[in-house]
Amino acid sequence: MKSHFKSLVFSIITLLGIAAPQLQAQEPTKGLLYKISGNGLKKPSYLFGTFHVLRSGYFDDRPLIGNCFEKADKLVVEVELLPGSMFALQDAMSMPDVSVSDFLSTEEIDKLDRKLIRSTGSGIDSYNHTKPAAIMLSLTSAMPVQSKEKFSMYTGEVMDTHLMEKAHDNDKPVISLETVDEQVDVLLGEPIELQLSQLKDYLNLENKDDTSSGKVVDLYFAEDLAGLYQMALDNPDQIGSMDRMLTNRNNKWMQKLPDIMSDASCFIAVGALHLAGPDGLVYQLRKAGYTVTALPVAK
Numbered sequence: 323m324k325s326h327f328k329s330l331v332f333s334i335i336t337l338l339g340i341a342a343p344q345l346q347a348q349e350p351t352k353g354l355l356y357k358i359s360g361n362g363l364k365k366p367s368y369l370f371g372t373f374h375v376l377r378s379g380y381f382d383d384r385p386l387i388g389n390c391f392e393k394a395d396k397l398v399v400e401v402e403l404l405p406g407s408m409f410a411l412q413d414a415m416s417m418p419d420v421s422v423s424d425f426l427s428t429e430e431i432d433k434l435d436r437k438l439i440r441s442t443g444s445g446i447d448s449y450n451h452t453k454p455a456a457i458m459l460s461l462t463s464a465m466p467v468q469s470k471e472k473f474s475m476y477t478g479e480v481m482d483t484h485l486m487e488k489a490h491d492n493d494k495p496v497i498s499l500e501t502v503d504e505q506v507d508v509l510l511g512e513p514i515e516l517q518l519s520q521l522k523d524y525l526n527l528e529n530k531d532d533t534s535s536g537k538v539v540d541l542y543f544a545e546d547l548a549g550l551y552q553m554a555l556d557n558p559d560q561i562g563s564m565d566r567m568l569t570n571r572n573n574k575w576m577q578k579l580p581d582i583m584s585d586a587s588c589f590i591a592v593g594a595l596h597l598a599g600p601d602g603l604v605y606q607l608r609k610a611g612y613t614v615t616a617l618p619v620a621k
Contacts (some may be wrong), residue, residue, distance in 0.1 A: 323614060350604040353550040353616030354594060355387055358583065360613040365587035368394060369603060369614070371594030373542050375463050378484035379476030384619040394589035397489040398497045398582060401483060401505045414506045415456040417514070422450055422457065425518050426525075433525045437461055454517035455510050458524055474537045485591050497582060499575045510586070542594060545620055551598040569601040576606050 349514050350356075357367040368390040373380075381387050391397075403411075419559040423431050423446060434457070442448075449457050478484060489496050500508075512520075541549040575592075582588055590603075597604045607614045 330378065350602070350616065351546050353547060353598075353618065354542075354545050355390065355617045355619050356597070356604060357390075357615045357617055358590075358607060358612050359615070361611040363583055363612070364585060365395070366393075367583045367588040367590060368617075369590045369592075369597065369607070371547070371597045372481050372482060372591050372592060374471065374482055374486075376481050377476040378478035378481050378541075380481060381484070386617060386619050390617070391485065391488070391589045393587060394494070395586040396495045396497055396577075396582070396588045397485060397530055398499060398588050398590040399486060401498045401500050401502055402496050403502065408420050410502055414510050415452055417451050417453055417472060420448070420451070420514075422452065422454060422518075422521075426522070426541055430522060430525050434521075437525075453510055453514065454521040455512060457519075459509065459519055462525075472543065482591060486590075497588075499578060500571065508571065512566075543620075545618065547594065547598045550595055554595060568596065572596055572601050572606065575603065576610070579603075579607070580610070 354371040356369040357366050358369055370387060370390075422434075426434065431446060438449060438457070438461070439445050449460070479487065486496055537551065537553060541553065575596075579590070592603070596602060599605065604614050
């Protein structure tokens with residue numbers, strides 16, 4: 323189970339959102355990379371929307387991302403996993419006293435076992451004492467890799483890890499927007515009863531998850547932020563609480579980012595849909611008085 327920890331935390335569940343038609347004209351529609359300037363900044367900073375399970379080879383075809391990273395003095399990420407963090411994650415993911423299969427029907431157990439074997443190579447026996455939310459994260463993290471050749475063609479570290487390692491290699495400070503405990507609470511802190519209900523709903527989707535993950539890959543490679551956002555709206559059965567997963571976190575980050583950017587250039591790398599919509603970082607930064615300009619990165 324340890325081999326799945328990073329993919330569980332760096333998952334695509336950050337692709338969330340909620341519509342607000344009256345604000346659509348001011349929300350970003352395309353773009354994964356943005357330049358942040360003005361409003362008293364001494365140097366421009368950069369905001370990049372990651373796809374947490376995409377490999378770093380993606381950057382080789384898009385040198386503008388690397389150029390902006392090199393210009394920055396600091397790297398800002400959602401959370402940096404330090405060596406000791408993995409033990410805390412293991413404890414947070416575990417349910418030592420109960421088994422997931424105790425709460426599932428025979429049909430649901432069979433479905434989950436097949437999905438786990440296909441996605442992770444291990445069946446339900448390896449996950450039986452794992453929280454349902456962690457199981458779902460493991461499944462959703464694996465789906466894009468399986469669904470699109472153009473996704474799996476890239477090699478290297480997952481992009482978030484790659485950026486952090488590169489920052490350390492170049493003596494750039496790495497700043498976390500939230501602690502490991504805060505992210506664990508977001509991802510795994512819902513009541514077990516609710517997690518079980520969500521897992522059962524997910525199992526009843528049949529093959530919808532495979533189709534959705536392929537579309538997510540296409541939209542991300544097209545830098546179609548609005549499309550990703552709309553897809554999240556169209557798939558509420560695969561999404562947790564919008565306030566919990568996205569809005570509350572964006573609002574907290576916006577309380578920190580102005581100070582972090584005030585005296586140094588930052589490369590801010592967070593999940594792509596943290597950039598989107600009326601509660602997204604792009605709109606909130608513009609509302610706060612910054613000039614936020616899209617920089618197309620596609621070949």
